[in-house]
Amino acid sequence: MSNSVRELNARQAFQTHCLAQMGVVTWLSGSQTAMGSVYFDAQPWQAHGEMSFDSMSTPAVQAKMPDMRAGFAERVETPIVKLPPQEKQESVSHLRQQLNAAPEIIVEDLQPIEERAVDIDPQPETAVTQITQLNVYAFALAEKLLIISDVPILFTQQGEIEHLALKMAQALLKHPADNWQSYHLSWPGELKNPHFIMRTDWLLGLLESSVKRWTQSFVSDVWLVVAGANIAQLIDDLPADSPLKSYPTARIVSLSELHRIPELRKEAWQTMQTSFFSSR
Secondary structure: OOOOEEEOOHHHHHHHHHHHHOOOOOOOOOOOEEEOOOOOOOOOOOOOOOOOOHHHHOHHHHHHOOOEEOOEEOOOOOOOOOOOHHHHHHHHHHHHHHHHHOOOOOHHHHOOOOOOOOOOOOOOOOOOOOOOOEEEEEEEEOOOEEEEEEOOOOOOOHHHHHHHHHHHHHHHHOOOOOOEEEEEEEEOOOOOOHHHHOOHHHHHHHHHHHHHHHOOOOOOOOEEEEEOHHHHHHHHHOOOOOHHHHOOEEEEOOHHHHHHOHHHHHHHHHHHHHHHHOOO
16 A cells, blocks of 8 residues: 555545544545645634635745644734824814713813802892782683682582673673683692791782783683682782783672572672773
């Protein structure tokens, strides 16, 4: 037999190496000696396209392969990139420009907050009205008539006074009030601080702003019906230049009393007739 050496190509050499790792040391028939070169990629998990085994035997590919020890590549230290001072300053300036340009980022919010303790002199409380509690229902009807009525704190007959207000509006306006809205106003409501509860000037401001909101859709002069002693007193305590004092106003007992005592309705009707139609 010939003792010549048989040269294995790259694919056969790699197969021979893999078989040897599994314990198979002889896979070619005969006793001819076989030799070949096995090539390993430094990072076999990174595939950069298809590469044949035959192409790995070229000098260009072999030159890219690092020295291997026991199947592992030598550790390569990653160099630390250091920016020159000028480039670092430009990066910081660019970041500042981005922060200033973004509307949702406020640079001042990133700064530490300095807190200082100051003495606050409380303003003297001036009682502008004797009414300290208020609970009313209001009805804006037909973009013309506004009825504001006192109701008890624990009131459960809202439906009855709504029906009564609609009947009053129909009688005064001479047509059904199909367009209407009801509101509820309470003072002090959720306020718990005793220093704020006694601010009756806030109560008057709340009343004025609420009436303005309730009547903002009215297309003509407001007819105002003030029903109840508390709301009538608040109207009286408003400043002289308040818009509420310029409205034609009828003052009657509360709607809850009119509902409870029907005999009072005749007097209330006469008062409203006099207030709204006597000058015509």
